[in-house]
Amino acid sequence: MKNTALSTLGFLMNYLDIQTVSMSQAIHVDASLVSKWKTGKRMFSGKSVYFDAVVEYILSQSQKSNHQLLKNALLQLYPHETVQETVDVESLLRQALTNTASHEASRQHQLLSDSTDAVSALIFEGNEGRRQAITKLIDYAEDMTVPGEIIFLDSEEYIWLLEDEAFSDQFTERIFSLLRRGFHAKFVLDYSSYRDRFMQLFSACSPLIFHRNVEWYYYEYYDEHIMNFSFFILNHAVSLLGLSVGGEDPSTMVFTDTSLVIRHEVLADRMIRQCSCAFTTFHPSEFEGVVNDIYQFRRKGAFYTYLPAPAFMSSRESLMREILTDNGISEAEIQQQLMVNNRFREVTSCHFLEGETQREPFVFIFQLEEMLRRIKKDIFISRSLTILNGKEIRITKRQYAQEIRDFVQDLMQYDNMQIVFVSEKDNIRLPSVNCWCKRNLWMVQMDQEGFRLSDEIGIVNSAAIALESCVKKVPPERKEKNSVRQFMLELADEMESDVNG
Template structure:
């Protein structure tokens, strides 16, 4: 069976439509359609395969449907006995031509389910009819005792925002740092529709982090791209301030009942639940009841057990670890897009790295230079195999020729800008010229730093379907260098974000020949 036949088989078995699957996987419905008619086949390394597999494995359907999935896994385990993980096993079944033909098993499972239903229906229809009423049962009077609790009700998005601001102010007024637990599976319109509230929300969170409070948050990464980007624009800069632990569910499920819990440990909490998020459901509750708060705290910690860390944060004392992670990432050949607010460190002369290495302790110097060489070698090897798009402000080129250029890149030089000499600045311009001429798939796009494109105020390097690195654009005065993310939906949303930036750049600023002319003009 081919991939499209297997996908059609599972979608028919679970009664999944194209639109439903595309929504759950956060892909376009037309892509699902092409998968089903055989026009598109995911590659063996496609990030979509484990997501599709995980989706079907988490469908809690009828017993015959669950038995159908188990049959696939059991049969395919005989083909690939070295694979134990169910997600990997089902992913391999989709693309493995040696996979067992299970059409016969499907037919039997369906016939058995139909036969079971018919027998149960017959039994129900043959039940004796009786006109007599059931015997009277005495019902005791139940006393509520002393379990009554007080809570506050807030209606619609305006009320929800009011409750959240109260909770944030309560945290700010606490005498000592505490733990905060956040999860929201519901619609995020309460945040997205009010720009002034977004500013208040972000300001409170920054102050809370600076006060030493610890935030634990479970992100819903199966949201649409716009909601994910809004979350990134808020949470990525906050992560670089530290004291945040982020998690996500590796199984991309959409719960029927969606919950929101904002909990301040042993102090207060906001809770809400909804199915359709209609007006009647748009209610949240604020409570100070300790027993209730502790019950929700326990449930939150229980949910974390099924989660994975969403981001990896690197402190200043993990400088070489971050650099090692970056060097390892470059071994994966895939299209790369880099958005930053300085000249790419790729073009720095060797003398800059050697000079900085002397500021390190002696046993780190050789490791630092070796990692730099490994990173640069792999980058230049990949430039002839995959596209590389480098995006930065046009003003950075002019700063380079101003005789006062200081290069800031936390990945390579920590949180302190490094001074560049006039000769080194000239060599950087020559290096950019050389790479633009030498590698057809390498492009430099120049943006206006004051335009809309600076919404996410961090440097981003994205390797398509692989991973992404984030670093600060200016020294924040705190000991954090950067973040590493490899979750599929985050990478997918970042691709949309960077594509949108590229589309807004005037064509003249995306023309390689014009960029080279501008560099030549600056050099003169």
């Protein structure tokens, strides 16, 4: 390997991968002069009129790695120094550049120069550095014109996210905004025998639990890892590799070399295939399978439902039969759907069960403005029945009024049933899917693509906590029984009055 003598400036330029032409353009001098400074053929010292400009340019390039590369280079020149704050970096940089000694090109630079597959990386230290690296990844995603996929595969239990509440809120908001643009995300969780931290994670990022574009995976282990490594990848574009020993002093490396990012994606995909999926996905036609899966869990547990408006797939049998008949559904299909309907009502309407000494709460959360929008329409489409039937199922005002009256009857009959109206004015981020959640047991989510079911207790209970928190933020007049009863009866009366002319 050929050794090359360099000035201190040349040594630093090589270490930071600063090109001669780039520096010459930045400080407005001929590239040949910078080349001579670099090799030491022309002395560069603190007396040069370009000294401050060179220092400023090196610091600006060093900022890309949060000064980590520059710190490492300076520590090679001054191994007994400590370099912490930016001001120390600048001071030591100025001191180094006044040294006229020559240096060999760093072994690191020679090694990379001899390798055809060499790539560069930005390095960030500690959990604060991990947050900075994640922020850069999200910045990059936000600048993309075509939505992509982000993978969060963390073997360090997302400590970097949970220890900073403000960052956690900002992270959730920015990821949620990307999801609205069509991005997809995968979160992989390493479960130790202690799951408290993951309850914290789900609570901190609860809006992400309710988004269909997010997939959740987990891997259970019971021995502490000695070596931890994590991947955070934005498809084909950016890869973050996190390393730590015993969870202490983590380092995060940022790569943008496409071939390396793709290799990391392949490795991450292989790891994900070894994990368990927190949700089981069902096609719209497989709703019976969803009901059968949750039917076996008919045990106690607080029940929360979020629906923009009542879901007619759980209507009373007589009303559901009428709706399906009016929409031309065959008798055989009606019988099949009524069987599923009855079983689903048994699971999601446990306030009907007798003989309980203490009944668990059953809370139905509806979206106020959506309820009001529907009463203005003579006919509207039932999303739930449309998904089940594979064709548009129309609901009349009279049928909508009847469904509301059925809810009122149940509300006043059962003490443990509550109906809550959430308004857009409440400034509450609502789930982007219809959701039925049985605390400690299961959660079903539904959207136009179908259903997904989770019985992973951490996600299920965090969803229940999020919905419970939503209820607490609603003013009393939109959740107190008598107020809700009066409001719903007024809606039903108004619709029936419109029908009767």
